[in-house]
Amino acid sequence: MTAGDLITADGQLEWRGALLGSATPFRLTKLEGWLDLTEMRGDDYDRPSRHGMYPGASLMGKRVVTFSFLVKGVPLAQFQSMVDWMRALTAPVEQPVEQPLVIRLGGQSWMTMARCKGRTLNVDKYYALGYTTGAIRWEATDPRLYSPAEHVLTTPLASPATTGLKFPVQAPFDFGTGPTGGFLTATNTGSVASWPTLQIDGPVTGPVITNHATGERLAFDPTVPITAGQSLVLDTDQRAVTLNGGNASNLLLTRGWFPLLPGTATRLDFTASSYDPAALLTCRWRDAAA
Template identity: 30%
Template sequence: MQQRLGNITWNGMTFGPGTQYAVTALSGIDDLPDVRAEDMDRPAQHGAYTGPDVTGARVVQLQLGLRGLSPDDLRSLSLALRAATQPQAAPAELCLLDWDILLRAKVRKRSIPYDAERLWSIGDAAIEFYCADPYLYGLTERSASTTAYSPSAGRTYPLTYPRSYGVAGLSGRITASNLGAAPAYPVLRIDGPVASPSIEQTGGGTLQIDAVLQVGEFLLIDTSTRAVLYMGSTPRRSWVRAGSVWPLLMPGTTELTYRGDALAGAPGQQSLLTVTWRDTSL
């Protein structure tokens, strides 16, 4: 990791070295967003009862130096920047390439002043990004898959020589590595055929799904929003059994175990769990 910022990308534009948009200042990346504390004063006592601290939204300020080749070129740079920083319906990706950081952001403020006292080919701009999701994600999306756990077939009786011990069991385990400093919320995809699939986090509880998925059917689970989508679009939140625990990938390594019951009508076909995540920090 290096201190040099390097390039920033946003909405098809690139800012920084080698471009006509020099990054002159950046704030809000290494800063901790405002903390929402759940503290309560102790009645008739000194001190307070303290609860978990959670952060609010992250605000990122980006200042640019526009370096045109002529007054008309400077105007073109201003118009291109204006077009790329329009109000948005949904967050988009703001990427700091050399710092390996991805944020999901909206443009909330933009300033591109005109200064007649300066050289006409040089200008300034300031952009404020609002990140309702305050997490800093790694640029690389990580993924791992496993088939459902199944025990070994054991010995075949009556015994013959050479002896047959059946097929080996399948572990159904995934070891996920989160190189960030905050818990990562994985996206889980379960592909059938399987009945009553479950995902167990070592030392962290189990997410149990009361459903049957046939061959070609799948369930997409976003542990951040807790959306459960059949075939990626139809809500099926009711399929999550009461008391289930949603998996979190803590900093370091986390082991997940996938279990499920085979379907009688799908011999030889195995269900698949795919876990997708990014390194996550605050």
């Protein structure tokens, strides 16, 4: 099951395989931090002996999402079990692992990876009657919101062109065929840059991935082969390179990391030191918003 599959209506949230919000016992009363721009961090610095500052980097901080709810209309005999269920759902885990939080508003579902950092369940004079209010707070170290669906495109290396005209020339003319493959075009339909995961499956020697528009390159040692059955994975967001799960950062000689810019079709060219029809480049990404 993909994160967000349980959601069927606006105002619903999915967390740890559970549905909250509209049409559930935990009804949404307020949602904070989801559509907001997060606090920005940067390093503007003073203009010496002048008014104002010079602009430095302006980067998003973590995203904090608070879901306020009320529990109403639950049979009194089931009320305490619903409260216990909520406490278990939001209980901390031993390892600091972020999990998918998906929310749908205005017909659009977006996802972030977050950890539950707070829960309130208010106890007042109406609690004994099966009525309470509360809130859940999540924090996401990556502030971007992503499409729940992951996009996947693949391309082999460009096949060599077939032989064209042979002399002496005689009709009908055979111009041959040009190379096929060797590139893919990924489009991020969100509003902020999205950093893709790139996977190269062997056999291939000296693979190179190039951003066609900017010339930025991710180039590997041209003498080191990636054999059949091996997979080289580049996490462009984390700047991590692994070969069959082990660290292979030393093989990456040119580190021209690049994202998929919003609203732009980004062409990625796939080349190598030698041609093998079984070599394959796979690009995985999600649309990203803020």
